[in-house]
Amino acid sequence: MNAVLPPHACPPSCRQCRLRSTGAFTAVQPEVLDFIESFRTQTLAVEAGSDLVRENQTNARLFTLYSGWAFRYKTLSDGRRQILNFLLPGDLVGLQQEFGEVSAHGIEALTDCSLCVFQNDSLWALFRAHPRLGYDITWLSAHEEGHVDDNLLTAGRRNATERVAMLLMHLFRRLDRIGLVEDGAVVFPLNQQHIADALGLSLVHTNKTLRRLATLGLHELKNGRLRLLNTRALARIAEYYDTPPRLMPLL
Amino acid sequence: MNAVLPPHACPPSCRQCRLRSTGAFTAVQPEVLDFIESFRTQTLAVEAGSDLVRENQTNARLFTLYSGWAFRYKTLSDGRRQILNFLLPGDLVGLQQEFGEVSAHGIEALTDCSLCVFQNDSLWALFRAHPRLGYDITWLSAHEEGHVDDNLLTAGRRNATERVAMLLMHLFRRLDRIGLVEDGAVVFPLNQQHIADALGLSLVHTNKTLRRLATLGLHELKNGRLRLLNTRALARIAEYYDTPPRLMPLL
DNA sequence: CGAAGTCTTGATGCTCATCAACTAAAGTGG
DNA sequence: CCACTTTAGTTGATGAGCATCAAGACTTCG
Structure with a gap:
């Protein structure tokens, strides 16, 4: 039934x-x-x-x-x-x-x-x-705008290496917050075209940049799973400053 | 007194x-x-x-x-x-x-x-x-996010000429909405460094791009005032689609 | 097994960043 | 009132970063 x-x-x-x-x-x-x-x-x-x-x-x-x-x-x-x-x-x-x-x-x-x-x-x-839910929705709206702000800084002022490092760090952290990290890795369904389109880069240059970071041992991306092998270095490259986790409203 | x-x-x-x-x-x-x-x-x-x-x-x-x-x-x-x-x-x-x-x-x-x-x-x-004002504030938040969205598309995917055309069109239109166009021109306090920082370009390239558009007769920018001389062409270059004016909340 | 999608790598060249230098305007102080 | 400094705009020269083109490897799927 x-x-x-x-x-x-x-x-x-x-x-x-x-x-x-x-x-x-x-x-x-x-x-x-x-x-x-x-x-x-x-x-x-x-x-x-x-x-x-x-x-x-x-x-x-x-x-x-x-x-x-x-x-x-x-x-x-x-x-x-x-x-x-x-x-x-x-x-x-x-x-x-x-x-x-x-x-x-x-x-x-x-x-x-x-x-x-x-x-x-x-x-x-x-x-x-x-009204409380309205307030929460406004918070969510402002929070999403913050993400777009970050992405605009990335697209406007970071170079290709910094952009890729930023994307990996940022997504990994967001997934971590909602409990989607398993054994230090996350399911990562983006293909390189998505990454390129998110970062304002060409597909080819995105590929070469990803390869370089992987060869340097900063991350591993295979079988649709992402693992960060050197978050310290990635954070330094991207100037990624994590904000302390804050509980988010959920509707 | x-x-x-x-x-x-x-x-x-x-x-x-x-x-x-x-x-x-x-x-x-x-x-x-x-x-x-x-x-x-x-x-x-x-x-x-x-x-x-x-x-x-x-x-x-x-x-x-x-x-x-x-x-x-x-x-x-x-x-x-x-x-x-x-x-x-x-x-x-x-x-x-x-x-x-x-x-x-x-x-x-x-x-x-x-x-x-x-x-x-x-x-x-x-x-x-x-609650109505809360609703309005959420609208304003979403509206501002829309602006950042536009700017991200601009920084990520438009070339220098398109970026400058976009900025001029966008600001001019916003100023028009709030009654700040006088004799077809607006007070325009941005210097070229501001424009460069908004568009993700270098100062020098911003200058050259502005000069090119001005020489082509698309706009005029002097004495701190901006005048658009060929909005048709600017809109085409920027792919600027104006949305019909919508009343905005004001607090 | 062919077709389509994705990833990869090398070659080439254009857009834009960087460096440098000059002009003009405007403020500052002796 | 005029050297002096500061700020903004302008223009040319050079080169780096990234886009584009092209082609091959690998996987997935019908």
Whole structure:
């Protein structure tokens, strides 16, 4: 009777949410959790490569990424693409569209993803009913902007080696926070084209830079898994300063 | 008895706010306006070049820029600087710090500025008392993130000519929205170093690119005023698509 | 087994950074 | 009032970093 759920599908109730037990997210009162669950209208599984939001789409949905990776991007008419930031489990997605506007960016599923989709056009209702959640959403928005800020500094002012080191450090750390490091390694579904598009580099130069860092023994990337072998050196190259872990809101 | 106010100082009451009469901002109920005014603790005039927020500063203030220009930026240890976005009259500033965290970026006054400074640590109180204003603040946050998105696409994927054209178009349009175009020209206080730091280019190459566009008759920049002489061509070069003007919240 | 996708490596050249020097404007102090 | 300094803009010369082109190795998949 019950369909077999894929390994990382959204659980039927938010009370069973795997993410909340990682310790990375702020605790919420049970009644707030119930509200969040009522705010969620459906769960959705999408395949790698799907467009979650298309550029210039109207009426995009608001959702939380429960499992899998996605990324926001913008393109120019001749095909040049810039990845703006990566979305990992726990990230709230689609806020910019929720204000009744055209999406200025696309969002694509990088891997198979499970999503908790929220009611359409109800963000204002949420703010009114639960100002605290509104406050949390604003925090998430400011937090994501901070990521884009970092990426802009990287694309604008770091050289290729620094950019690659930054990307590896930054993603590894984010994955660590949500408990996705196993045996010192993380599942790493990006291909070199994704890395190039995130860093504002060409595919070929990205390849050569990655090879150089790997040859120097700074990281290992094989079988879709990333392992950092010399975080000290990578942090120095990237000027990566980790901020102390801060509990994040989760909707 | 009354001190003479500089030409663009904040008026004593929000009801006399020049910005609200530009037609660029959403109307608010008088009682909401009173609340905003009570939320404002002081007005402040700062000189060009002042640090409004320092990188790594804690306890930065939340405020609205009433007049003048400022910019957000990040630097690397060897001095490389990336300007993240420019702040113009009406922009809410300091949201990312207001969540009790260290500022990940600096903010500098580009010109003399007048600010409406809000109560410290009271953002949550605002959300609770006026969810609508909380919603507006989230909109502003998402809107600013959209600007950074644009700048990341520019720095990551556009060439020098496209970058400069983009910057000129984008700023001109923003200034137009808030009524700062006079006789087809705007006051333009950026020097070439600012432009270079915003676009991820060197000073010298920025100069050469600006000269080329000016020689081609696309724009004119002298005496601190910018005039666009061929917006069609600039828009084509930059792939600048203007979004229809949308009323913005103003606190 | 062919086709498509990804990774890899070498060769070449363009865009842009860097270095250097000069001009013009504006402030500073004797 | 005029040397002096400082700041911003300009222009040419040189070269490095990265893009582009091309081609081969390897894997996956229908």
